[in-house]
Amino acid sequence: MTDFFKGIAPVRFEGADSTTDLAFRHYNPDEVVMGKRMQDHLRFAVAYWHSFAWPGTDPFGGPTFERPWFGETMDLARLKADVAFELFDILQAPFFCFHDADIRPEGADFAENTRNLEAIVDYIGEKMQQSRTRLLWGTANLFSHRRYMAGAATNPDPDVFAFAAATVKTCMDATLKLGGENYVLWGGREGYETLLNTDLSREADQMARFLSMVIDYKHKIGFKGAILIEPKPQEPSKHQYDYDVATVYGFLRRYGLENEVKVNIEQGHAILAGHSFEHEIATAASLGIFGSIDMNRNDYQSGWDTDQFPNNVPEVALAYYEILKAGGFTTGGTNFDAKIRRQSIEPEDLILSHVGAMDICARGLKAAAAMLEDGTLERQRADRYAGWSAPAAQEMLQGGTLDAIAQRVLSEGINPKPRSGRQEALENLVNRFV
Amino acid sequence: MTDFFKGIAPVRFEGADSTTDLAFRHYNPDEVVMGKRMQDHLRFAVAYWHSFAWPGTDPFGGPTFERPWFGETMDLARLKADVAFELFDILQAPFFCFHDADIRPEGADFAENTRNLEAIVDYIGEKMQQSRTRLLWGTANLFSHRRYMAGAATNPDPDVFAFAAATVKTCMDATLKLGGENYVLWGGREGYETLLNTDLSREADQMARFLSMVIDYKHKIGFKGAILIEPKPQEPSKHQYDYDVATVYGFLRRYGLENEVKVNIEQGHAILAGHSFEHEIATAASLGIFGSIDMNRNDYQSGWDTDQFPNNVPEVALAYYEILKAGGFTTGGTNFDAKIRRQSIEPEDLILSHVGAMDICARGLKAAAAMLEDGTLERQRADRYAGWSAPAAQEMLQGGTLDAIAQRVLSEGINPKPRSGRQEALENLVNRFV
Amino acid sequence: MTDFFKGIAPVRFEGADSTTDLAFRHYNPDEVVMGKRMQDHLRFAVAYWHSFAWPGTDPFGGPTFERPWFGETMDLARLKADVAFELFDILQAPFFCFHDADIRPEGADFAENTRNLEAIVDYIGEKMQQSRTRLLWGTANLFSHRRYMAGAATNPDPDVFAFAAATVKTCMDATLKLGGENYVLWGGREGYETLLNTDLSREADQMARFLSMVIDYKHKIGFKGAILIEPKPQEPSKHQYDYDVATVYGFLRRYGLENEVKVNIEQGHAILAGHSFEHEIATAASLGIFGSIDMNRNDYQSGWDTDQFPNNVPEVALAYYEILKAGGFTTGGTNFDAKIRRQSIEPEDLILSHVGAMDICARGLKAAAAMLEDGTLERQRADRYAGWSAPAAQEMLQGGTLDAIAQRVLSEGINPKPRSGRQEALENLVNRFV
Amino acid sequence: MTDFFKGIAPVRFEGADSTTDLAFRHYNPDEVVMGKRMQDHLRFAVAYWHSFAWPGTDPFGGPTFERPWFGETMDLARLKADVAFELFDILQAPFFCFHDADIRPEGADFAENTRNLEAIVDYIGEKMQQSRTRLLWGTANLFSHRRYMAGAATNPDPDVFAFAAATVKTCMDATLKLGGENYVLWGGREGYETLLNTDLSREADQMARFLSMVIDYKHKIGFKGAILIEPKPQEPSKHQYDYDVATVYGFLRRYGLENEVKVNIEQGHAILAGHSFEHEIATAASLGIFGSIDMNRNDYQSGWDTDQFPNNVPEVALAYYEILKAGGFTTGGTNFDAKIRRQSIEPEDLILSHVGAMDICARGLKAAAAMLEDGTLERQRADRYAGWSAPAAQEMLQGGTLDAIAQRVLSEGINPKPRSGRQEALENLVNRFV
Ligand SMILES: [Co+2]
Numbered sequence A, B, C, D: 001m002t003d004f005f006k007g008i009a010p011v012r013f014e015g016a017d018s019t020t021d022l023a024f025r026h027y028n029p030d031e032v033v034m035g036k037r038m039q040d041h042l043r044f045a046v047a048y049w050h051s052f053a054w055p056g057t058d059p060f061g062g063p064t065f066e067r068p069w070f071g072e073t074m075d076l077a078r079l080k081a082d083v084a085f086e087l088f089d090i091l092q093a094p095f096f097c098f099h100d101a102d103i104r105p106e107g108a109d110f111a112e113n114t115r116n117l118e119a120i121v122d123y124i125g126e127k128m129q130q131s132r133t134r135l136l137w138g139t140a141n142l143f144s145h146r147r148y149m150a151g152a153a154t155n156p157d158p159d160v161f162a163f164a165a166a167t168v169k170t171c172m173d174a175t176l177k178l179g180g181e182n183y184v185l186w187g188g189r190e191g192y193e194t195l196l197n198t199d200l201s202r203e204a205d206q207m208a209r210f211l212s213m214v215i216d217y218k219h220k221i222g223f224k225g226a227i228l229i230e231p232k233p234q235e236p237s238k239h240q241y242d243y244d245v246a247t248v249y250g251f252l253r254r255y256g257l258e259n260e261v262k263v264n265i266e267q268g269h270a271i272l273a274g275h276s277f278e279h280e281i282a283t284a285a286s287l288g289i290f291g292s293i294d295m296n297r298n299d300y301q302s303g304w305d306t307d308q309f310p311n312n313v314p315e316v317a318l319a320y321y322e323i324l325k326a327g328g329f330t331t332g333g334t335n336f337d338a339k340i341r342r343q344s345i346e347p348e349d350l351i352l353s354h355v356g357a358m359d360i361c362a363r364g365l366k367a368a369a370a371m372l373e374d375g376t377l378e379r380q381r382a383d384r385y386a387g388w389s390a391p392a393a394q395e396m397l398q399g400g401t402l403d404a405i406a407q408r409v410l411s412e413g414i415n416p417k418p419r420s421g422r423q424e425a426l427e428n429l430v431n432r433f434v
């Protein structure tokens, strides 16, 4: 037991009228919503990196957090893991997520990285014996080290590709060993800073080759979880190839990988790409590639990835509504890929931020479930398209031709009258639930 | 001969030192660039709608242009065509483009629309006998009339789908008749205002069905031109399905249409989607779906589609560089889907805007050709990836596995050293040519 | 009694559990919040233009609404007024707002405009005798007609300045006559499309001169209401001089008008300028120029002024929180400068949109009041600055010098330690109330 | 002589046809433009921080540059200065700029910081004896250290205010000692992350007090240079008080400081605030507060401060056009507050980036001068407002009233006709020069 969170008891559900800061007011893990425990719906995960590895820097400022575990030694890595699991316990977090670089000290080469990773994975494995917290997903950090500055899979230097491939192998091994339910790839450097030095065709082929090897290796080692790509349009690169859900889908189709890979969708990345979060989720669901979410918002007035904890129930409700409509999570969950603000320097801030976010999500989930159970919204949506069940309409969908249809428009004098889209009425309806 | 442009002679190439406003300083149609006449490289087209149909309105203002041909009669439509061809002649424009709604009066129903269209197509056909201006592409306006307010192909009402299909048939007939080299689809209403009333799966299927019928009809009537989709992320709809090139590609792959359809890329739409113009062109080229361009910029400080004539040579040069690298236009060309500003109310403004834009494009083309002929940029790009021709690298690309690669990284102690991306050096290089 | 809204009864407060669409669930005019009736806090106004004059056009589409009062005759203007007051009654709207161009037919010249305006003002004055709805503000439309395409007060043509000045005189007369509580100026064309043809210094002087005449005339006619400027950064112009609250303040100070003019702040315009709504309100309050609000949001994924009804309680609550902190409205109120979506073509949509928005605002107000009464947020804010009451701190504020302070830092070894900003804790706190 | 740039000779002007990378093609310091040497027009400055202190980090990546001078010792600080002056010599840079934190090692407290600063200032002073490079401006870094995370002048803790004030005193002393021509304040932390914990009124007063002390101290020590504020809307803070030029002006007026302070305008910050660079320059000039520029662009597709070297002549030309119109620089100059890209890891990249940027600026300056000497643009601008010299127009400007003007509009039947804004014609005109 470290003393980092000393004096802080596990957070309990106390209901909406609780007067303590460190209580769940809405997240009640065992409460049943639409036939399933809230915990099993939401599947919250704490992200190791933002909470334990990020020092509070920003592009104009140095570290603001002073954590006793900062530094690159195995002892400090173990201390970090000790504190991490204490946070997981305090929050009753069902899951966590990590990059290799979050949990192990940086080594001088691949061999040392691997030794460090294996040792700390053993350590974490032992800790998991004592903990209820499971691994939602593992991933490799292929973007922070300078070797990756021009890409990992898409690097012009094949040695970087090799180094990255080798690293992913070790991270998939680690994820398997720790019982992870998914393996994630985020391509922050898979893109370009300037098109002037970039060969898009080569880089796409490299990226597809890399991904194929990941899929092959998954099957080889018997990893049953999902392979997830996390789309993001830009930042750190000027352009990233996994721009958004639709772009990732096109890439998967191009290389025939659409049945092997799903997406991990982040609210902030949706916004950077010009979409709402619910758009990206609904798009993934309609394309059959919905996997998991990073439930962290970007500030609407900032043009970069602010990775803040969610705080707006109506927005969160629309996201869970699409998730519930899509059948809910299977291997996926609700990861908080979120940083406390760099001024939030107290240990307590780490807890408060997660508690608030979990409550927001619980409120959103309950509102979404209520809307779905109410059924009005889905009924109205279906009604809007009801005309398509008519035989003539179905015929067009199955095998119409432009000229046959033109003939029918002429002969029947078809002259459609617009019908109200009822957007405000539907927004009012949603507002009864949030 | 109308008197709209009275006193204005055809614009001639006079060279960079010309002192008249109405002269080409850089666009010299017969000048040979990389073995081809400039005219045949650039393949300029005047857009009928912005130049002849748009009255100068904006969301806060009424018409500012007072054109003698405004109104919905056949006589006025013929007058409009007369003036249009006078502009084409003054500019020596090799091509023009149109929507049905630009050239014919709006009818009360499909039958009247069709009669109007056929009559005016005959009239335009006659005019083309006297003119050197050809048709780059035709298209159907499936977005202005209130019947399309909730979509054309993706409308919840199958009658709207039918009306749109019938309309496209007539527009494809007209395009074929007038010798058009392409047929374009822009889905300004194929998307949604609110996800709350929208079924993404149904609408995607409807859109694909519609597009398949267009392809079938093209083959049936023996239209040899290309079918082009013009991507745009938003506006007028909150979200449009043809968001950007990569999204359109994914859609085509999903429905197996990627060999039948190409894209018409607009600079302004690239910007709205968060991309540079050259990015979208290079992406389309690398995916094998590059078709044509709309060379009109958006203001970088405005968040909507300002559709302005191009005015920045360095930007335009990078676009033509990607086009030349991709082999240049085949059926496509350089369309100005551009509005003069609503304060530019004089007939002369219509000419000045096109003349300036054509000169900007000519300068961009020549700079792009010079860069390509110089070869340094491509040499440096190729050099950057040279490592990939090594046997071990090729092996990874052909059939590597993560574990074999990891083994090799370990055994060979692979520890890659980053190399400079030389972005500023490359930007300097480009600036020698623009 | 027209039959436009036939069969629709006045909307009543029915409480959160109401099952009808056309009921207030949260807006209860007589309910007392912080010692004042909700109606008197919120002071809702219906905007004549979007609800009665806008035909549903957008930059790519024609009219979608078919209103029996569309057209430019006095009879139609009276019919429009009849329907408008029926809407006001149905909503129990305490206020409305108008531009001259909304209520009167467009005339051929200033004389006819004035006659039309005076006649319809008389008609509306009579209607107000029968109605509880009052006038929140009047304004002149100095942006739709083509004469204003290059500005009204800032036009390069002094005749346009004169025409605009004369028009504002008649609109101020009308506002006074109808008992308006404010007079608003929105400068949609006071700015530029291109800096190349613009003289910023001249135009600023023209604008200041115009505003001074407005102030003088207000005093001359004994108008007791406030003069309000509505900031907006762009659209329709590329740049508008009244960019945001801080810019307007600088302009007022430059010309010594800061005690005579306040601001009318619109949520959508705040967003376009890169600010949150609450930022603009708080800024105005801190500068002493807060006047009134336009409570209509922009879509965060659209780059233009979408003018939608509000639908997000947490956002609205933060706005009212700043308003309550600033003492609440005096002459100002909550205007809905909001358009129903162009697909919302039914009369009922006009009502539903307002009802939903009024409920959202009521929820936001009650949450804001509860936060303020709770007091925790303000207590924590004050605590954060508590150090400034120390004598040494006060001394720096009153009359310190850099060298004296440097001396003290040295001698006292001042080496400040950062304290947590507690952002997440504060966001959690707010979420207890919304 | 260090060996960092070994083998690299001073860069010389070789003309547009030069075949070496390390040559000026357009920047010819002694060439006379509009009666002044180019060097004296442009007054280039190299920024110490990006070129010598920034390690190549970004929000997702660690250092990429490996500089022999990285580390916090006086020896390394001297080595850094040695290399910096070698770069200045290679570039023939007339000026440089620095923050205290760039040139001295970080100390444990104010006393040590001051000792370090004084020692290195002496060292730099000696180097300047041997160098032709002068100091354009000095400034204090009040944003990187964690003590400033919640602001410097606007910090809720008065001890931070004191520490910042003491630090600025030492930086002003250093700037005076090194003959600096300006002193700059950039308030990256003067703003807020969340309005929830912020008191705008207090913070504005604190900021004004701080600035007043700076002005007082300037006069006390006899510093003849200008005090400059550098506006920026956001980043690192969510909102910064010095949002843009107009906002800074309003602040200065509010506290009566508008005659003592000017602005240093950065292209990238203009863009982040929604303005063009030339807009901000022209605005400052029209308000009488134009001081100096940071000539570094932001990528239009990135939403953050990318601080890239300029590379677009047409844009740069419009900026210098406004500067020349305003009379050119007095104490100000052209600072490159620009980072080489983090992949540009070679020493040569540091030189190439500056050489390219200086050439771009030289081309822009020459184009701007040619436009001004040509005079057409200014003539057309003046013509547009010519109507204002008529007596009736002047009368309105001097002392009109709304009612008198209305009377005149009626009696004279004033009914203005719009005139073309000629935007495209003007853009064509500009393109003859760039
Ligand atoms: Co993120």
Ligand SMILES: [Co+2]
Pocket: A230, A266, A294, A337
């Ligand atoms: Co994420």
Ligand SMILES: [Co+2]
Pocket: B266, B268, B269, B305, B306, B307, B337
């Ligand atoms: Co466009």
Ligand SMILES: [Co+2]
Pocket: B230, B266, B294, B337
């Ligand atoms: Co287009």
Ligand SMILES: [Co+2]
Pocket: C266, C268, C269, C305, C306, C307, C337
């Ligand atoms: Co608005």
Ligand SMILES: [Co+2]
Pocket: C230, C266, C294, C337
């Ligand atoms: Co408004």
Ligand SMILES: [Co+2]
Pocket: D266, D268, D269, D305, D306, D307, D337
């Ligand atoms: Co910057």
Ligand SMILES: [Co+2]
Pocket: D230, D266, D294, D337
């Ligand atoms: Co700067």
